[in-house]
Amino acid sequence: xxxxxxxxxxxxxxSIDGPNASALGISIEPLPADxxxxxxxxxxxxxxxxxxxxxxxxxxDQIARELFPAWLPAAAHLDSPTGSGTLAVRSIALRVAHSxxxxxxxxxxxxxxxxxDRAERxxxxxxxxxxxxxxxxxxxxxxxxxxxxxxxxxxxxxxxxFARERTAILIQVxxxxxxxxxxxxxxxxxxxxxxxxxxxxxxxTALRSADIEAVRFAPPAPGTLLAEEPQDAGGQAPPGTAxxxxxxxxxxxxxxxxxLIEAALxxxxxxxxxxxxxxxxxxxxxxxxxxxLLWRAERCVVEIDGAEHRQPTRFAAxxxxxxxxxxxxxxxxxxxxxxxxxxxxxVLTQIREFLAVRRTEDHxxxxxx
Numbered sequence: 001x002x003x004x005x006x007x008x009x010x011x012x013x014x015s016i017d018g019p020n021a022s023a024l025g026i027s028i029e030p031l032p033a034d035x036x037x038x039x040x041x042x043x044x045x046x047x048x049x050x051x052x053x054x055x056x057x058x059x060x061d062q063i064a065r066e067l068f069p070a071w072l073p074a075a076a077h078l079d080s081p082t083g084s085g086t087l088a089v090r091s092i093a094l095r096v097a098h099s100x101x102x103x104x105x106x107x108x109x110x111x112x113x114x115x116x117d118r119a120e121r122x123x124x125x126x127x128x129x130x131x132x133x134x135x136x137x138x139x140x141x142x143x144x145x146x147x148x149x150x151x152x153x154x155x156x157x158x159x160x161x162f163a164r165e166r167t168a169i170l171i172q173v174x175x176x177x178x179x180x181x182x183x184x185x186x187x188x189x190x191x192x193x194x195x196x197x198x199x200x201x202x203x204x205t206a207l208r209s210a211d212i213e214a215v216r217f218a219p220p221a222p223g224t225l226l227a228e229e230p231q232d233a234g235g236q237a238p239p240g241t242a243x244x245x246x247x248x249x250x251x252x253x254x255x256x257x258x259x260l261i262e263a264a265l266x267x268x269x270x271x272x273x274x275x276x277x278x279x280x281x282x283x284x285x286x287x288x289x290x291x292x293l294l295w296r297a298e299r300c301v302v303e304i305d306g307a308e309h310r311q312p313t314r315f316a317a318x319x320x321x322x323x324x325x326x327x328x329x330x331x332x333x334x335x336x337x338x339x340x341x342x343x344x345x346x347v348l349t350q351i352r353e354f355l356a357v358r359r360t361e362d363h364x365x366x367x368x369x
């Protein structure tokens with residue numbers, strides 16, 4: 001039985017026997033120290049392995065572009081492909097590829113497209129902060145690389161983003177599949193393990209027809225109590241889509257709501273001291289949790305919840321997290337993605353007013369000390 005993430009095989013696809021998919025999802029936020037970089041993927045029934053591979057590689061490509069420049073830190077100062085930006089980012093990528101044993105043309109192409117995406121997202125967020133609307137740019141056309149090159153390159157890029165050596169894909173099977181689709185999914189998983197050096201782990205609904213090894217897994221207990229209710233389908237990621245953990249110090253690259261908040265906060269004097277996606281440990285013997293937005297001095301935590309927080313297991317874990325934080329003197333302000341997107345100004349006003357109260361209280365304590 002595997003008792004730590006490092007004990008799970010990375011050289012072949014396996015099925016995880018133990019925690020349900022929702023509990024596993026909670027246990028990788030934050031990403032455990034002994035785990036590879038873990039990408040979650042919700043399986044979609046597809047009749048051909050090539051279709052499964054194509055879907056997963058497309059999701060991984062988007063994730064890699066969203067994670068930029070975490071995997072290319074020397075390009076962090078570049079904010080636009082105009083002027084010398086494209087030449088600079090390709091040059092940096094080629095140097096990194098040479099030193100890291102990656103395929104230079106693929107990494108340079110990925111870096112250029114990521115820089116274009118970054119500039120378009122920044123422009124759209126600035127427009128939304130001013131006008132209340134966002135426009136979403138499309139990725140630039142890419143050079144066609146074979147699937148093997150893309151798989152190997154994306155696995156290394158994502159691992160580097162989280163300072164890990166390997167990348168694993170946690171495939172969540174949410175409902176029974178026809179036998180042919182199961183075989184297609186497992187064949188694709190074997191190809192990803194062989195061609196991309198990915199670990200591939202299945203969770204959720206058991207694969208009945210496919211021949212795949214089951215590994216009993218008892219991960220370390222999370223810092224919160226988990227619900228015993230059966231997993232609810234509400235709030236699950238749509239089939240064929242992927243997710244990934246946040247990186248400390250910045251809004252989650254895939255969270256439009258987090259970036260919308262940050263676009264408004266970056267020019268606000270009252271928002272000084274904020275920290276995005278930080279780890280917090282309520283007790284030395286309790287695993288740390290990840291906080292979306294934190295004002296440490298004011299002991300204020302802001303959580304921005306997507307639809308997945310409606311799942312019973314995650315809902316219960318959120319409530320227990322709040323209790324532990326409150327016992328440590330933190331206030332937890334929770335908002336949904338919809339509240340942030342539709343009523344951003346109201347959300348910001350409530351955060352500002354709460355911080356003002358905390359700062360006034362702290363000032364008065366200092367005066368009377």
